[in-house]
Amino acid sequence: MSAKSELVFIPSPGLGHLVSMVEMAKLLVDRDDRLSLTILVMKFPFDSEIDSHIESLTTSVAARIRLVLLPRQSHSPGTSGLAFIHHVVESHKGNVREAVAELSARASPRLAGLVLDMFCTSMIDVAVEFSIPSYMFFPSNAAILGVMLHLQSLRDEQHMDPTRLKGSDAELDFPCLANPLPAAKFLPLEVLMLEHCRIFLDFALRYRETKGILVNTFAELEPRAMEALPSLGAPAVYSVGPILNIKDESKKGFEILDWLDQQPDASVVFLCFGSDGYFHKHQAKEIAHALEQSRYRFLWSLRQPPAKGKLEGPRDYVDPAEVLPEGFLNRTAGVGRVIGWTPQVAVLAHPAIGGFVSHCGWNSTLESIWFGVPVAAWPQYAEQQFNAFRLVVELGLAAEIKMDYQRDLVKGSDGVVMADEIERGIRKLMEGKEAGERRKKVKELSEKSRKALMEDGSSYLSLTRFIKDIYSP
Incomplete structure (x- = not known):
């Protein structure tokens, strides 16, 4: 020994x-x-x-x-x-x-x-x-x-x-x-x-x-x-x-899990962009319009950008309504939730989740595979663009929202992806023959990841x- x-x-x-x-x-x-x-x-x-x-x-x-x-x-x-x-x-x-x-x-x-x-x-x-x-x-x-x-x-x-x-x-x-x-x-x-x-x-x-x-x-x-x-x-x-x-991350997520318990299986679109993920006001409004137009149930982790010129991570909004279209939270109260930090693993493990709009960081990618949840790719940075490329093009596990999204880390400004493009990606993720085939592939890979x-x-x-x-x- x-x-x-x-x-x-x-x-x-x-x-x-x-x-x-x-x-x-x-x-x-x-x-x-x-x-x-x-x-x-x-x-x-x-x-x-x-x-x-x-x-x-x-x-x-x-x-x-x-x-x-x-x-x-x-x-x-x-x-x-x-x-x-x-x-x-x-x-x-x-x-x-x-x-x-x-x-x-x-x-x-x-x-x-x-x-x-x-x-x-x-x-x-x-x-x-x-x-x-x-x-x-x-x-x-x-x-x-x-x-x-x-x-x-x-x-x-x-x-x-x-x-x-x-x-x-x-x-x-x-x-x-x-x-x-x-x-x-x-x-x-x-x-x-x-x-x-x-x-x-x-x-x-x-x-x-x-x-x-x-x-x-x-x-x-x-x-x-x-x-x-x-x-x-x-x-x-x-x-x-x-x-x-893959253990429960925090009791903070229990209220969200209770809400998911009330939703049909594979019916909810989950939007979450990692521990460093955030969008500015104009982009947040476009995402909101896309979700409302799609009529799908949704759970959206929306986080506040760092203050301009400050080295810090994103934080939760005190009131997310300040960056969302007027009346959006009231109009979607029956089908969706907008929250801050999210216990991502616990959410992906829930049977109500039918699709994951993700930045395609590698941890998130592996978690989506583990739990058998198909992805709509919206990478934020270059390495994530590459992971998304492989998911979409080579493995057939993801739909595409925006593959070449550009985030300017120096100037603090981003391009804006319009609501119609986001909605198309969500629909490709959740409905149609290709969505069914994608779901089957990711379930098969889920079994292989565990084995x-x-x-x-x-x-x-x-x-x-x-x-x-x-x-x-």
């Missing part, structure tokens, strides 16, 4: 990334009683939803998982998007080094390595400093990992500038995709601003330095991408998903291989 070992998990400071890594940690300690884990939690330099969730995460973890909150750091003015995330991670490097030094100095358990979030590649330097292996936890899908590795290779080995593809008619042929990717519409860089492109591909370059990559997917969902990753120069790859937090985690399932065996590799020289 091997001696006890410890892994250090380092998530990036985003709620979706933290929750995924906590669930990954739970899975590991459940599978191997020799393992203990320390999770080093970085906070944003401003108050965010992650702060209120840390306490509940701390109480929910197993005895052999320890959450360590790192001191909040100041931020660099004027940075946004990926550059901002990169700066926040870099600012915590000294704190991470101190925590790893303390763990490394102990005689037991043996420090077996660092498991890093996809945006925490600079922490590979800390692993090198202490002569321990580093692993990458990639909370998104295998295909986008393959695209990142391929584009990085084009840049560094063939000296191609991917940013020059913006607006071109080029179709990019990736080994990890069944269909070519239209460069002008779906290139998954946020979105071809030179600085963001460079940071994304610099991340991918460093992925190659790790001992292995844990990907939050399952082989049956992305067989082509998983098969292609070794040829793209990836180290050992382990498909260990779907990694989900992947069972004993001898594809993800179960992949995690077994990872645990074995932890103990190997």
Whole structure:
């Protein structure tokens, strides 16, 4: 029997990334009683939803998982998007080094390595400093990992500038995709601003330095991408998903669940756009008009944008009526509800939900598959556009609302999708022959996602291989 070992998990400071890594940690300690884990939690330099969730995460973890909150750091003015995330991670490097030094100095358990979030590649330097292996936890899908590795290779080995593809008619042929990717519409860089492109591909370059990559997917969902990753120069790859937090999230959702109990099965359209999802006033009005015109029952998580120029997450409206058409809440009171933060997992699990209008973040995508709920894709950011592309084009699991929606993170302004286009997407999601076929496909994939985690399932065996590799020289 091997001696006890410890892994250090380092998530990036985003709620979706933290929750995924906590669930990954739970899975590991459940599978191997020799393992203990320390999770080093970085906070944003401003108050965010992650702060209120840390306490509940701390109480929910197993005895052999320890959450360590790192001191909040100041931020660099004027940075946004990926550059901002990169700066926040870099600012915590000294704190991470101190925590790893303390763990490394102990005689037991043996420090077996660092498991890093996809945006925490600079922490590979800390692993090198202490002569321990580093692993990458990639909370998104295998295909986008393959695209990142391929584009990085084009840049560094063939000296191609991917940013020059913006607006071109080029179709990019990736080994990890069944269909070519239209460069002008779906290139998954946020979105071809030179600085963001460079940071994304610099991340991918460093992925190659790790001992292995844990990907939050399952082989049956992305067989082509998983098969292609070794040829793209990836180290050992382990498909260990779907990694989900499927327990009840909060008692706050009980009133909503009571309302859903009164609705017929598969009759409600659920609109929710993730922990960072919001729309400005003009867009909110168009969504409201579309819902009213469609006449479908609905549950809409509507959240307030951050104040202009402030680094903070979206919050609930005190009175959502201020951004909705006059009388909308009264006219739709019998068929719909507009709420703030939503217990998404509990809602998707409810039999009344018939369709999910989603930003197509990877956690939301996996949750929709797990519960067998078809999606109407309205991605907000570049990576989500890519996930939506694969859902709509390759897997046939989603209808389309707006695939190339542009959110300007710098100016704080968005394009507006009109009510008629939103209504068409909702109708494609909920009615007709294609909707029926889509529902059948997602139900089949739901069964496969659950089997992947069972004993001898594809993800179960992949995690077994990872645990074995932890103990190997």
